[in-house]
Amino acid sequence: MKILFSDNSLRDLLNFRGDVIHSYAAEGHEVTLVAPQTCKYEPEMSNIRHIPVAMERSGMNPLRELRYLWSLYKIYRKERPDYIFHYTxxxxxxxSIVARLLGIPSTAMIAGLGYVFNKGGVGSAVARRLYRFAMRFPEHVLVLNAYNRDVVVEKRIATPRQVILLPGGEGINLEHFN
Structure with missing residues (x-):
């Protein structure tokens, strides 16, 4: 299988999901990482690749957001992965929108609700609406605690059928993060 991971930081993707990424690669899957270049990375395995993408983690300029969306569209269309995991x-x-447009199954991971759900203002309201629209498309929406699950369902961000609670976390390596 060809599996793609998309995040807003290559450093965080490798730091927090590195074991999962390397596990898929060790099983012989082709793994592609799509994230801004936030650290130096030399893949340890030949079946892991990184495709840098430009994005602003906290910016809300509509033109830059469309540029990021278009970049993902071009990457996903060219790569044609069998499955995509989205983070952040x-x-x-x-x-999730691009994956749906291209007919690629995906999963979204909501590690925390963050400012979008905790602050008022126009920017947060727009982000909540975008989340509600986009989360209709992934097969699964992973959350890390019951509170996040309840908020995601109550605010109709995702359906109860989509939401998967990972009560023990997402598999962070506790030997590395003691």
């Missing part, structure tokens, strides 16, 4: 708000929103 912008990959969750834009990546």
């Amino acid at each position: 708000i912008k990959p969750n929103i834009y990546g």
Whole structure:
């Protein structure tokens, strides 16, 4: 299988999901990482690749957001992965939309609700609406605690059928993060 991981930081993707990425690669899957170049990375295995993408993690300029969405569209269309895992708000929103447009199954991971759900204002309201729209498309929406699951369902961000609670976390290596 060809599996793609999309995040807003290559460093965080490798740091927090590195074991999962390397596990898929060790099983012989082709793994592609799509994230801004936030650290130096030399893949340890020949079947892991990184495709840098330009994005602003916290910016809300509509033209830059469309540029990021278009970049994901071009990458996903060219790569044609069998499955995509999205992490963090912008990959969750834009990546899930693009995956749906291209007919690629995906999962979105909502590690925390963050400012989008905790603050008022126009920017947060727009982000909540985008989340509600985009989260209709992934097969699964992973959350890490019951509170996040309840908020995601109550605010109709995702359906109860989509939401998967990972009560023990997402598999962070506790030997590395003691």
